[in-house]
Amino acid sequence: MDKELKVILCILFVLLGFFVVMWLRFAAFIVSLDNSFAKQDILISPLYLGYLITFASTPIAYLLGMDKSKKNKYRVWGIAIMFPISLPLSYSIGITYSFIVRTPWGTLLMLYIFPLVFIVGVILLLVGIFKKEEIK
Template identity: 40%
Template sequence: MAIAIGFLIAALGAFVAYWFSTGEARNTKLKIWGIALMIPISPALAFSIGLSYAISVQNGWAALIMWFIFPVIFLSGLALLLVGLFKKDKKMV
């Protein structure tokens, strides 16, 4: 049940980020997706993937893979956020 709730939280975070970023400028989309990846999606997805993997290999210690998955997703969200904050828009003449 906890695995399903983790996947549900990640899916809900992705849906809300998609909903808020629809029709926005590119930099705003990057900021929204960066924050969404860092806060709701990365911990829930890392938890769910880690527990799913631990159950599939039948080893409780395998759940520690979430400690490797979380920083990767979090840092990709941070990269999106920083690109959205510091990238300049090109102006068409």
């Protein structure tokens, strides 16, 4: 991996960490109002934080999978989809849908999207683990 790629990866990881911390602060506010870590007045709307986390995680997974075998790419993408992508993305899609239909119950769509996306990540990870290396 060359130096420019490492710098880009470091910047993306810092950006991802920043977004995840803000998202977790809002989630902690929802769970417990009197927590010192929890804040409602974060800089970015929680609606957009899930999309931003997804858009920061995708290039990280792509860059980590570059110049790797197909087996390792499946592993990287499986882990990336399971952890930093599935929950924030389903959360934001659920909130967006509830804004569109103008009912807070629309947010429950998140409970259907999250397991589906997570299972896709598990399947990719398992394919990466159990796939046999191709001999060229």
